[in-house]
Amino acid sequence: MPFLDLRWSVILAALALGFASSGVACAEKQYDPGASDTEIKIGNIVPYSGPASAYGSYGRTEAAYFKKINAQGGINGRKINFISYDDAYSPPKTVEQARRLIESDEVLLIFNSLGTPPNSAIHKYLNTKKVPQLFVGSGATKWNDPQHFPWTMGWQPNYQSEARIYAKYLLREKADAKIAVLYQNDDYGKDYLKGLKDGLGAKAASMIVIEESYDNTEPSIDNHIVKLKATGADVFVDIATPKFVAQAIRKVREIEWKPLHIINNVAASVGAVIKPVGFENSQGIISAAYVKDVSDPQWKDDPGMNQFLEFMANEFPDGDKLDSSTIVAYGTAQTLVQVLKQCGDNLTRANIMKQAASLKNFRTEVLLPGISINTSPTDFAPIGQLQLMRFKGERWELFGDVDTGG
Incomplete structure (x- = not known):
């Protein structure tokens, strides 16, 4: 009987350890709306029409880049579902599209939406909802205000x-x-x-x-x-x-x-x-x-530029490689991928902002030499230099x- 008791004690201990390990594994995976074991929903608003329609290349470039990432297996095994809507550079339309993305599509975050007036129109709404307004497509200084707007961060120099x-x-x-x-x-x-x-x-x-x-x-x-x-x-x-x-x-x-x-x-x-x-x-x-120019011959043998040109040829052949918006969108998308990689299995909105505010000397290789991306909990201005x-x-x-x- 003592032997039997010992055997059951070992089995029960093993079961307890197994349940505990399972609990830890479950605890490691944390999701907010828009994230799951298989998917990350990302919202985007750009002017595909209207007076600023030239900036529509941002959304098209990012869609092509995320498609490339998905073809390579996604981010930590999850595919990106990139949902991009047109606001015609009209703030009231931006509000409508933001509500659609958050309340209907249930995206995890709003990424690189374009323009100062459009983003200003959804600034308070997204912060009230505690939804990341990440890497705003505008250089307005207001995006660097983590004390009052902790869910908003810019990307480009102000x-x-x-x-x-x-x-x-x-x-x-x-x-x-x-x-x-x-x-x-x-x-x-x-x-x-x-x-x-x-x-x-x-x-x-x-x-x-x-x-x-x-x-x-x-x-x-x-x-x-x-x-x-x-x-x-x-x-x-x-x-x-x-x-x-x-x-x-x-x-x-x-x-x-x-x-x-x-x-x-x-x-x-x-x-x-x-x-x-x-x-x-x-x-x-x-x-x-602050980014390299395709037409500049000094970058003809540059590895980062060659990667960009390969992407344009294979994933976005209809895009204009001479359009600076295209290379900026490419670099911004690379930065988001880095943030999502850092998030691991903790895909909560709070952790996305935490990781976005923890970038140290990160470089997408389309940035000019000497320029890198740095953020902190008190500095939401990723790029601070130009030439x-x-x-x-x-x-x-x-x-x-x-x-x-x-």
Whole structure:
């Protein structure tokens, strides 16, 4: 009998250990709506139509990239279900699509939705719902506010820092400039304008001779360009989306105005802006970059660029490799994949934000050398550096040092 008792004790102990191990395994897998053993639902809102439809390439690129990831087995064995809707760059439509994604589709997070006004419209809603608004497709400074909006994080360099880099350049190279500013009349345009003024400091009042705003619903900004030229300005700071920057380049050439033309990074695409308006009309334009440019021959043997070009050839042959939005979307998607990998089997919304705020010197290899992604619980601005570039011939040429705009 003592032997029997001992045998049962061993069996019971083994069973108890087995149940305990099973409990630990179950505990390791934690899911919020949109996640399961087999799937991760990701929501996305971009303007496939309307005045900012050039940015539709973001959603199309990301869809192709996640399809590639799924073909390779997914992330930790789970396939990505990427649900992307059109908001036509209209904030009320953005709200409608966000509610659809959260309350009907039940996605785990909203990823890289495009634009400052559209994202501003869903900013409080997503934070109230405690749904990650991750890697927002906008450089507005408001996305870096973890104290008040802990569920929202940007990705690209912020607009104010970029504008301060232009201001530093002007103070150094053209301190007597008369600056005409065109800006979109919303948070996006005002963010850039504030950065420019902050960068110019005490000289802003004397150097900026006109601040002209436009609405993104206007069919044309030609009349604004004529007004800017009439001031006698010799520097044109152009804070606009691709459609309107293209119009501005054409009109500047048409009316034979010859200012130093500075355009913001979000509209510096060779494929979407420069090539359509003509290389000959774009010579000498200045902007800033944080990702590599396909047209720059210095990257012809670069492993990261070659991976991107291979992706474009095999997974997204209809995409425009010269469109900077495409390479930015590719890099942003790679960053999300890294975050989801770090989450392991804990696919809760809280852990997604925790992992997104724990990126240390992460590089997607489409970033310029010297630029890496770093976040923390108090820093929701993943990329903080850019480098100036000038358009020459049929491509952008980088110059100067990588700068934070500080």
